[in-house]
Amino acid sequence: MADPLLQVQGVSKTFELGGALWARRWLHALDHVDLEIQRGQTLGIVGETGSGKSTVCRIVLGLVRPSAGRVIFDDQDITVLPAAQMRRVRRQMQAVFQDTSSAFNPRQTVREALLAPLEVHHVGSGEHRLDLVQEALQHVGLDVSFLDRHPHMLSGGQRQRVAIARAIILRPSLVVADEPTSALDVSVQARILNLFKEIQRELRLAYLFVSHNLGVIRYVSDVVAVMYLGRVVEAGPVERVFSAPQHPYTRALLEAIPHADPAKRQRDVPILGEIPSAYRMPSGCRFHSRCPVAMEICAREDPPLYPLGGGHHAACLWHDSRFSSGAPSWITVPHAPGVTT
Numbered sequence: 504m505a506d507p508l509l510q511v512q513g514v515s516k517t518f519e520l521g522g523a524l525w526a527r528r529w530l531h532a533l534d535h536v537d538l539e540i541q542r543g544q545t546l547g548i549v550g551e552t553g554s555g556k557s558t559v560c561r562i563v564l565g566l567v568r569p570s571a572g573r574v575i576f577d578d579q580d581i582t583v584l585p586a587a588q589m590r591r592v593r594r595q596m597q598a599v600f601q602d603t604s605s606a607f608n609p610r611q612t613v614r615e616a617l618l619a620p621l622e623v624h625h626v627g628s629g630e631h632r633l634d635l636v637q638e639a640l641q642h643v644g645l646d647v648s649f650l651d652r653h654p655h656m657l658s659g660g661q662r663q664r665v666a667i668a669r670a671i672i673l674r675p676s677l678v679v680a681d682e683p684t685s686a687l688d689v690s691v692q693a694r695i696l697n698l699f700k701e702i703q704r705e706l707r708l709a710y711l712f713v714s715h716n717l718g719v720i721r722y723v724s725d726v727v728a729v730m731y732l733g734r735v736v737e738a739g740p741v742e743r744v745f746s747a748p749q750h751p752y753t754r755a756l757l758e759a760i761p762h763a764d765p766a767k768r769q770r771d772v773p774i775l776g777e778i779p780s781a782y783r784m785p786s787g788c789r790f791h792s793r794c795p796v797a798m799e800i801c802a803r804e805d806p807p808l809y810p811l812g813g814g815h816h817a818a819c820l821w822h823d824s825r826f827s828s829g830a831p832s833w834i835t836v837p838h839a840p841g842v843t844t
């Protein structure tokens with residue numbers, strides 16, 4: 504049964520970029536984004552650079568305020584919570600980022616880095632805290648000999664393990680992981696991804712997991728959201744979306760991966776021509792200028808996310824019943840329920 508832990512509802516984010524009053528520039532980083540994460544599950548977000556993935560993470564973590572919309576975590580709208588209550592929520596919601604070298608204070612030992620969240624949130628004391636630190640280290644596959652080391656003396660993979668230990672030590676219900684393996688060697692990456700999965704099973708964590716890498720997203724996610732220029736253009740159960748993508752953008756991303764060569768399967772999102780500027784959003788469907796199957800109307804009409812059944816949605820006019828009779832063959836669900844002509 505659906506048991507949402509986190510719901511992002513109609514979230515938009517506009518950054519004001521300054522300039523003279525009469526020439527002020529606005530950047531639309533997110534435009535009416537809806538996302539949902541069930542308890543204990545992983546929502547993967549994939550998309551090219553600048554699509555808004557990190558902005559989603561920052562808004563969920565309460566580090567950036569949305570310009571519009573709500574973020575419901577554990578049945579509370581956290582965008583309007585007073586600071587004191589937000590602190591309590593933050594205990595349930597931890598983060599792991601890409602850059603492990605700036606994630607730690609270089610003067611701290613691993614022990615101190617792991618004790619810090621316990622101190623901040625007044626969890627346990629003395630001996631008990633040390634037990635929790637050792638337990639967290641064990642969870643991430645590091646032994647007690649690491650306690651007195653400084654994070655900058657560790658390898659990138661070991662540092663990311665410590666960052667994960669720090670994220671789980673308070674037993675959160677959600678971990679936001681923004682490109683947590685992107686800076687690591689491929690072999691280390693695989694081990695860290697497996698660690699994320701093991702910890703999830705043991706602690707029933709939910710993840711908001713961001714990556715450029717389609718292989719990574721497919722491996723870790725239950726549900727995937729594909730973002731393009733601040734919008735979710737396709738979302739659904741990961742195997743459905745990857746085996747039968749219903750948006751030309753997702754399809755193009757997947758087609759650009761050479762399936763025959765497993766070494767290349769884990770490639771980053773390929774760039775298909777120029778990404779339009781987020782300052783000057785294209786009219787109509789924002790993917791139309793790069794879309795291989797665009798219709799003339801796509802330059803004028805902005806498609807909604809059409810429901811395709813089974814939790815699968817795609818924002819492409821080929822799913823509109825006005826056009827679906829002429830749709831490309833890979834559009835497998837031509838008639839979206841509830842869409843009238």
Ligand SMILES: Nc1ncnc2c1ncn2[C@@H]1O[C@H](COP(=O)(O)OP(=O)(O)OP(=O)(O)O)[C@@H](O)[C@H]1O
Pocket residue numbers: 518530531532550551552553554555556557558559715781
């Ligand atoms: N603080 C900010 N001020 C102005 N613009 C910003 C700010 N933060 C993000 N942006 C812009 O918002 C858009 C989305 O940025 P974001 O970092 O969320 O993208 P991303 O999908 O995480 O990209 P990447 O894959 O490169 O990490 C980009 O155009 C970015 O330049």
Ligand SMILES: [Mg+2]
Pocket residue numbers: 556557558681
């Ligand atoms: Mg980012």
